[in-house]
Amino acid sequence: MSATRLDGKATAGAIRTELTERVAALTAAGRQPGLGTLLVGDDPGSRWYVNAKHSDCAQVGIASIQHELPADASQADVLAVVAELNADPACTGYIVQLPLPRQVSEAAVLEAVDPDKDADGLHPTNLGRLVLGVPGPLPCTPLGIVELLRRYDVPLAGAEVVVVGRGVTVGRPLGLLLTRRSENATVTLCHTGTRDLAAHTRAADVVVAAAGVPGLITADMVKPGAAVLDVGVSRVDGKIAGDVAAEVVDVAGHVAPNPGGVGPMTRAMLLSNVVTLAEQAG
Numbered sequence: 001m002s003a004t005r006l007d008g009k010a011t012a013g014a015i016r017t018e019l020t021e022r023v024a025a026l027t028a029a030g031r032q033p034g035l036g037t038l039l040v041g042d043d044p045g046s047r048w049y050v051n052a053k054h055s056d057c058a059q060v061g062i063a064s065i066q067h068e069l070p071a072d073a074s075q076a077d078v079l080a081v082v083a084e085l086n087a088d089p090a091c092t093g094y095i096v097q098l099p100l101p102r103q104v105s106e107a108a109v110l111e112a113v114d115p116d117k118d119a120d121g122l123h124p125t126n127l128g129r130l131v132l133g134v135p136g137p138l139p140c141t142p143l144g145i146v147e148l149l150r151r152y153d154v155p156l157a158g159a160e161v162v163v164v165g166r167g168v169t170v171g172r173p174l175g176l177l178l179t180r181r182s183e184n185a186t187v188t189l190c191h192t193g194t195r196d197l198a199a200h201t202r203a204a205d206v207v208v209a210a211a212g213v214p215g216l217i218t219a220d221m222v223k224p225g226a227a228v229l230d231v232g233v234s235r236v237d238g239k240i241a242g243d244v245a246a247e248v249v250d251v252a253g254h255v256a257p258n259p260g261g262v263g264p265m266t267r268a269m270l271l272s273n274v275v276t277l278a279e280q281a282g
């Protein structure tokens, strides 16, 4: 038996089609949404992601505002572009592509983003709103994971979910999202300090692997029928390697592969955030 594939690519396509209508309504009212991006440096992976985000935008009618800085840009250079995006009326939401070069403080840059244009949901105010349960833009990867499970009717209410990884973009906020009353999952957040990872994952109905350790989750660590989502992005010999070993499909009930699973959903949720922010803007 092989697991049902959680097809993030197809699901993201469906979400983009749904967004097209909302974008058309805004555009007709003279309020076309615009996604801004700032790419610092020339990492090919980062460049690929940013380009993909803009081609998604073109597909749904969102305008693109692209900024770039060289790898040796100073923090002041980055903050100047952030200020420009904050002031640009055509930009209704934007992201600063992470990671940033060493000499630039990610915390300082994220804090400088206008929370009302924070398409990543990573501004301290918006992360605080997530903790408080107050509406605001939410981090794209956690949103994409929840939306993918919802569309495939994988139940979360009462489910045991193990999240592996405590990063600020995925693991930490995902735990907060899944434990809201609307999702009602029970979450165990595992990380490099977890003593017996396999004991946790074996008890889980849903495993989200976001550790960035290739092949970390093996078949013997998965309860038969569980849903396993691979969010790990590592590069091994220039190819993307996920956190989930290939043979997990023989044990799991659902698998979100990588690529083709959560990655495209992350981009779809970014567009969704940009459209929602545009609807809320004056």
Ligand SMILES: Nc1nc(=O)c2c([nH]1)NC[C@@H]1CN(c3ccc(C(=O)N[C@@H](CCC(=O)O)C(=O)O)cc3)C=[N+]21
Residues within 6 Å of the ligand: 048, 049, 052, 095, 096, 097, 098, 099, 120, 140, 141, 233, 240, 258, 259, 260, 261, 262, 263, 264, 265, 266, 267
């Ligand atoms: N400010 C910021 N916001 C982000 O959301 C952000 C970021 N920085 N830095 C990097 C990570 C990573 N990330 C991905 C987005 C799309 C895919 C994606 O679409 N992947 C495809 C294709 C993968 C490929 O073939 O290269 C897939 O999984 O099928 C993956 C990873 C967003 N991130």
